[in-house]
Amino acid sequence: MTVHTLDTGLFKLDGGAMFGVVPKSLWHKLNPADENNMCTWAMRCLLIEDGQRLILVDNGIGDKQDQKFRGHFYLHGDDTLEKSLRRLGFTAADITDVLLTHLHFDHCGGSVVRTSDDKLQLAFPNATYWSNQNHWDWAVTPNAREKASFLKENILPIQESGHLRFLDPAAGSAPAELPCFREIILADGHTEKMMVPVLDYKGRTLAFMADLLPSAGHVPLPYVMGYDMRPLITLEEKERVLRRAADENWVLVLEHDAHTECITVQHTEKGVRVADTLRLTDL
Numbered sequence: 672m673t674v675h676t677l678d679t680g681l682f683k684l685d686g687g688a689m690f691g692v693v694p695k696s697l698w699h700k701l702n703p704a705d706e707n708n709m710c711t712w713a714m715r716c717l718l719i720e721d722g723q724r725l726i727l728v729d730n731g732i733g734d735k736q737d738q739k740f741r742g743h744f745y746l747h748g749d750d751t752l753e754k755s756l757r758r759l760g761f762t763a764a765d766i767t768d769v770l771l772t773h774l775h776f777d778h779c780g781g782s783v784v785r786t787s788d789d790k791l792q793l794a795f796p797n798a799t800y801w802s803n804q805n806h807w808d809w810a811v812t813p814n815a816r817e818k819a820s821f822l823k824e825n826i827l828p829i830q831e832s833g834h835l836r837f838l839d840p841a842a843g844s845a846p847a848e849l850p851c852f853r854e855i856i857l858a859d860g861h862t863e864k865m866m867v868p869v870l871d872y873k874g875r876t877l878a879f880m881a882d883l884l885p886s887a888g889h890v891p892l893p894y895v896m897g898y899d900m901r902p903l904i905t906l907e908e909k910e911r912v913l914r915r916a917a918d919e920n921w922v923l924v925l926e927h928d929a930h931t932e933c934i935t936v937q938h939t940e941k942g943v944r945v946a947d948t949l950r951l952t953d954l
């Protein structure tokens with residue numbers, strides 16, 4: 672098995688929204704904000720070559736949104752999913768499986784493309800797309816607070832294509848449908864049943880943290896995003912995963928950290944903190 676990270680471009684989100692109750696005087700040192708208080712974030716995905724399968728975890732924001740939407744999020748940087756795949760010698764048609772951690776637009780927007788005659792079609796025509804029933808139901812009937820993150824054009828065409836399937840991950844065991852993952856942790860704090868995939872790789876445990884830990888700056892427990900639906904649940908879930916990660920020296924892949932691809936963590940007197948920063952290629 673070979674695992675790669677894929678950069679799909681950068682965007683900006685309000686620094687205050689990203690750090691919840693933590694004041695700017697604390698978060699801005701690690702995450703300098705621009706004149707509009709916006710900080711830069713990555714949209715980093717995972718690509719797993721596993722025998723005959725090529726599994727993509729999340730796929731960034733995509734490129735089908737209009738100029739107004741793009742302006743809100745200041746999309747920038749040279750990387751796109753397509754370019755990053757090509758660099759590794761793959762095309763979208765090679766992807767056999769797409770695991771969507773959750774259906775917020777910055778994680779699943781690359782799932783569906785708009786054709787020149789304005790039709791929506793799957794970006795990965797040969798892939799099975801994996802979500803879970805609870806999250807799917809939550810996303811297609813969104814609450815008012817989260818509605819702006821669940822865009823119908825990213826979600827409904829997947830179901831209409833017939834390529835959608837649901838996982839039913841059990842704690843501590845590999846899903847039969849995607850055995851490359853040792854476990855898929857379900858997290859309810861950020862949104863309903865977000866999936867955090869965990870796999871064994873080169874003698875280490877890799878966890879793709881999605882929005883349970885968007886960046887290295889979110890390691891201290893109270894640094895919880897204002898976007899989270901259930902912040903107290905995030906606190907518990909983050910603490911549990913960070914403890915396991917520190918105990919077992921996991922490599923945590925960070926989806927949104929613009930500077931740091933992966934971290935390891937350690938127990939300290941203040942709680943779990945970053946031990947080391949690294950790239951997957953360092954393993």
Ligand SMILES: [Zn+2]
Pocket residue numbers: 773775778861882
């Ligand atoms: Zn999210």
